[in-house]
Amino acid sequence: MVSMGDDMTGRRPVVPARPPFGRWLRESTSGLIGLALVIGAGAGLGAVVFRWLITTFTHLFSGQADYSAAGRVAHPWFPALGPWFLLLAPVVAGLVYGPLVQKFAPEARGHGVPEVMYAVAERGGRIPAQVSAVKALASALTIGSGGSVGREGPIVQIGSALGSTLGRVAKLPESRLRVLVACGAAGGIAATFNAPLAGPFFAMELILRDFAAESFGAVVLASVTASVVGRAVFGDVPFLDLPPFTLRNPVEYLLFIVLGLVVGACGVLFTRVLYLVEDLCDRLWRGPEWLRPAVGGVFLGGLLLLLPQMYGVGYPVLQNAVEGKYVLGFLLLLLAGKLVATSLTIGIGGSGGVFAPSLFIGAMAGTAFGIVVHTWLPGVTASPGVYGLIGMGAAFAGAARAPITAVIVLFELTGQYTIILPMLTAIVIATATSRALGKDTIYTLKLRRRGVDLDRSPGARRLAGTRVEAVAEPLPEPLDPGLPLERAAHALAVSGHGILPVVGADGCYQGCVTARAVAEALADQHEGVVGDLAELPPLVTGESSLADALTALTNAPGTGLPVLAGEGRLSGWVTHQAVLTALEPATAQ
Numbered sequence: 001m002v003s004m005g006d007d008m009t010g011r012r013p014v015v016p017a018r019p020p021f022g023r024w025l026r027e028s029t030s031g032l033i034g035l036a037l038v039i040g041a042g043a044g045l046g047a048v049v050f051r052w053l054i055t056t057f058t059h060l061f062s063g064q065a066d067y068s069a070a071g072r073v074a075h076p077w078f079p080a081l082g083p084w085f086l087l088l089a090p091v092v093a094g095l096v097y098g099p100l101v102q103k104f105a106p107e108a109r110g111h112g113v114p115e116v117m118y119a120v121a122e123r124g125g126r127i128p129a130q131v132s133a134v135k136a137l138a139s140a141l142t143i144g145s146g147g148s149v150g151r152e153g154p155i156v157q158i159g160s161a162l163g164s165t166l167g168r169v170a171k172l173p174e175s176r177l178r179v180l181v182a183c184g185a186a187g188g189i190a191a192t193f194n195a196p197l198a199g200p201f202f203a204m205e206l207i208l209r210d211f212a213a214e215s216f217g218a219v220v221l222a223s224v225t226a227s228v229v230g231r232a233v234f235g236d237v238p239f240l241d242l243p244p245f246t247l248r249n250p251v252e253y254l255l256f257i258v259l260g261l262v263v264g265a266c267g268v269l270f271t272r273v274l275y276l277v278e279d280l281c282d283r284l285w286r287g288p289e290w291l292r293p294a295v296g297g298v299f300l301g302g303l304l305l306l307l308p309q310m311y312g313v314g315y316p317v318l319q320n321a322v323e324g325k326y327v328l329g330f331l332l333l334l335l336a337g338k339l340v341a342t343s344l345t346i347g348i349g350g351s352g353g354v355f356a357p358s359l360f361i362g363a364m365a366g367t368a369f370g371i372v373v374h375t376w377l378p379g380v381t382a383s384p385g386v387y388g389l390i391g392m393g394a395a396f397a398g399a400a401r402a403p404i405t406a407v408i409v410l411f412e413l414t415g416q417y418t419i420i421l422p423m424l425t426a427i428v429i430a431t432a433t434s435r436a437l438g439k440d441t442i443y444t445l446k447l448r449r450r451g452v453d454l455d456r457s458p459g460a461r462r463l464a465g466t467r468v469e470a471v472a473e474p475l476p477e478p479l480d481p482g483l484p485l486e487r488a489a490h491a492l493a494v495s496g497h498g499i500l501p502v503v504g505a506d507g508c509y510q511g512c513v514t515a516r517a518v519a520e521a522l523a524d525q526h527e528g529v530v531g532d533l534a535e536l537p538p539l540v541t542g543e544s545s546l547a548d549a550l551t552a553l554t555n556a557p558g559t560g561l562p563v564l565a566g567e568g569r570l571s572g573w574v575t576h577q578a579v580l581t582a583l584e585p586a587t588a589q
Contacts, residue, residue, distance in 0.1 A: 032176060032218050036183045039166060040222035043159035043187025044229025050136050050155055051192065051234075057144025058312060061089040067146070069316035072308050086146065086308065087301035093145030094293030097138040098349060102290040105134035110346055111354045112139075112153030113206065114446040116160045116185060120207055122452060124174035125181045127164035131157060138351040142293075146300065148310045148341035149352020152189060156353070159188030159226075160207070179215040182208045186219045187226030194230060194237070198409035199223035205402045206443065240319055240414050245386045247422065252381055255373055256390060256422040259366060260429025263391045266365045267398020268434050270339060270358060271442040275449070277343035289349065296348025303341055309334060310341040313356050318363045322388040328371045335364035354442055358399045359392040359413075366391015389414060390423050394430035399442040403431045468549050469542035471582050472563050472572030478503035481510055481531030488530045489518045499558025501570060502534040508568040511536045514557045537561055542571055550579050 058066065062085075063076040072083040081088075101108050107115045108131055119127045139154035163184030167177040182203040190199030200219045204211050208219075285292050304310055309317045321331060342357040369391065370384025393410040397403050406427045411420060434441070440448050447453075478501045479488055492500055492515040502510045511534035521533060538552035541564045552561055553576055565571035 032179065033221060035166060035170065035172075035180060036218040036222040037225050039159070039163045039180055039183045040187040040225025041229055042162050042166075043155075043184050043222065044191040044226035046132065046136070046158050046162060047155050047188050047191035047226065047230055048233050050140065050151065050158060053136060053140035054143050054151060054312075057093075057140050059144075061093065061145045062311065066313075066316050067311040068309050068314045069320070070308070072305075083305060083308070086304040086311075087298065089145040090147065090297030090300045090304075091294050092297075093141040093147075094295075094297040094348070094350075097141040097351065098293040099290040100134060101138050101349070101351065102288075105131045107131060108135040108138050108157070108351055109349055110153075110446070111149070111352060112157035113353070114443050116157055116181065116207055117443060118447055118450075118452060119160070119164070120178050120181055125164055125177035126168065127157075127161040127181065129161065129165040131161040132165075135161070135351065139353075142345065142350040142352050143312050145297075146304050146311045147345040147350045147352055148300075148312070148314065148338060148357065149345050149350060149354070150313055150356025150359075151192060151353060152355035153353025154351060155188035155192045156185045156202075156207075159184030159186075163222075178208065179218055182215065182219050183222035186223040190223040191226040191230030193409070193413060194227065194234065195409055195412035196223050196227035198405060198412050199226070201405045201408050202402070205405050206400065240315065240322075242319065242322060242385070242389070242414055242416065244418065245389060245416055246382065246418055247386065248382050249380045253422060253425055255381065255387075256426045257429050259369055259387055259390060260394050260426035261433050262369060263362050263365045263394040263426070264398035264430030264433035265437065266335070266361055267358060267395045267400075267430060267442075268437045270342075270354075270361055270395070270399050271438070271440075271445060273339045274343045274346060274354065274442065275445060277340070278347040281344075281347035293349040296344070296350075300341070300344055300348065300350075303337070303344065307333070307337045307341075310337050314338070314360055315356070318360050318392075321363050321367050322385045324367070324383065324385055326367070328368055331364045331368040331371070335361055335368070338364070354399070355396065358396045358442070362391040362393065362395025363388045364391075365395065386419060386422075389416060390419060390426045393423050394426045397427045397430040398434040401431055401434050401441040403427050406431075466546045466582055467542065468540055468544045468546060468563055468574050469572070471546065471578040472542065472574055473578060475562065475570050475573045476500060476560075478570070479513060479530045480505070481529065481534065483530045485518050485521055485526070485528060485530065485533075488513065489515070489522060492518060497558050497560045497575075499537070499556065499560060501562045502530055503570065509562065509564065509570050510534050512558075512562065516557060539564065540574055541565070546579050546582055549574050550576075553579070 064070045074082045075085045078085055105128060112135065119125060135154050135157045139151065143149060143151060160181045163180035164177060167180040185207050186199035186203035189202050190196045200216065200223045203219050204216060208215060281296065320326060338357055338360050342354065345352060367384045367388030370387030374381045374384050393406040397406040407424055410423060411417065476495050476497060479491060481502055481504055492498065498515045499512050501512050504510055510531065513530050513533045517533045521528065537556045538561065540549050540552050540561050560573050560575040562570045563572040563574055
């Protein structure tokens with residue numbers, strides 16, 4: 001008798017086995033969503049802890065909630081020092097985070113975002129686990145002791161390291177590991193600035209540099225989760241508390257175009273000054289790297305003593321500027337001071353972001369521009385604060401060249417929807433100005449200086465970073481210039497290259513001869529020697545990159561080219577096959 005659990009043949013139906021948990025996590029869309037939610041929650045908690053660390057260290061080093069708004073006052077714990085404690089605070093902090101970064105996570109030095117971009121582009125999303133803790137402590141100490149940097153770079157690196165660590169624990173493939181890194185970056189931005197929209201666009205536009213549907217969905221979920229955590233602790237209020245701004249005349253759009261040009265150029269200037277000061281610090285410093293932040297802290301402290309508004313992130317000062325509390329001359333002083341203070345903080349080995357300083361610079365430049373045009377056309381223009389607010393986005397667009405992120409982040413940070421159209425206008429113009437003035441952004445320039453070009457494909461980057469001498473093969477038997485063409489034809493046929501070098505008795509390279517040239521000469525019954533047909537193909541040296549070699553091979557008449565070592569001597573042979581072999585590790589990923 002057939003039981004109810006059997007089919008008509010008496011056999012029990014085969015029930016498909018569920019995939020193992022690890023495989024589900026690594027391959028399914030629901031697994032990616034689950035990991036994104038976990039990373040979002042973790043990044044949100046990380047942002048809470050990071051902001052608490054900054055607040056704690058700021059109180060510890062300055063005795064104030066935010067010293068930039070306090071003026072040149074004494075530390076309440078050390079009143080006898082007066083404002084001179086500002087000379088000591090960066091030094092003491094540097095003695096703590098300098099050795100910490102040097103020993104445990106050197107990549108935690110600097111502004112963070114380029115390191116994440118490099119990890120995604122070149123390392124498959126792999127970021128050491130200890131970066132989260134070291135970056136949080138180093139950046140909080142830097143900002144809390146007066147370092148004039150932002151907190152977006154650190155929180156991006158903290159969240160990204162969390163996503164990378166979780167992905168590697170789950171043994172995810174690199175394609176998904178990169179997405180989890182972006183999830184961590186988006187979650188950190190969203191929770192820190194209460195910006196659930198800006199977080200995903202920052203991660204997609206700057207970190208992944210791609211808007212694929214699956215990755216975008218995961219990044220958005222991570223951002224929303226992190227925002228929920230952040231709002232549970234910090235509340236649901238705009239990051240900057242500004243009065244409502246309105247426009248007065250459509251003619252102002254012409255002024256916003258000019259504003260985009262001016263402030264976009266300021267964003268580019270920020271990039272140039274940042275790396276100029278960093279190079280200067282590199283040339284001047286000759287001691288151990290762990291001591292560099294402490295020694296450089298003396299100069300940073302001196303700058304803070306002259307201009308205490310540069311202490312820390314400086315959001316209260318930014319808000320005062322946009323609200324019209326500073327005169328034109330002081331705004332320009334604050335702009336110049338921020339350029340130098342942020343560059344010096346990064347240059348001496350401090351840890352912190354450049355997003356907030358770019359907003360600060362834009363606010364000062366924009367408000368100063370607003371004061372000028374409002375004085376010139378008082379009946380047509382809005383208050384200078386409108387120009388300051390729009391200038392914030394324009395400066396970031398000029399520095400980072402991320403217009404989508406600039407628009408969304410400014411809208412979420414301020415809650416000012418009424419200026420969205422002029423903001424779009426100025427940001428687009430600022431982005432175009434930035435492109436016209438330079439190839440790189442404030443983030444990609446750091447990588448290009450290391451030889452990494454993110455605009456190239458991974459294979460092209462590998463080709464550009466590898467020299468010919470690393471893949472050169474032994475030189476095939478060269479031909480003597482006096483060799484008859486019949487014997488040369490045989491040698492070329494045996495070689496399989498279709499081209500062979502011609503080297504004289506003195507060992508001097510005279511060019512190459514091709515099988516086609518020899519065949520045509522024999523067909524014309526030309527009686528000559530190899531030297532008569534030698535020609536110089538595209539030049540390849542051992543120092544040439546594989547990208548240059550590939551271009552030369554493409555234009556060469558055969559399947560290989562000689563590698564010159566200098567003074568007419570040959571050191572090897574490079575072929576298409578050697579170049580393709582060099583690409584195999586990248587292809588295997």
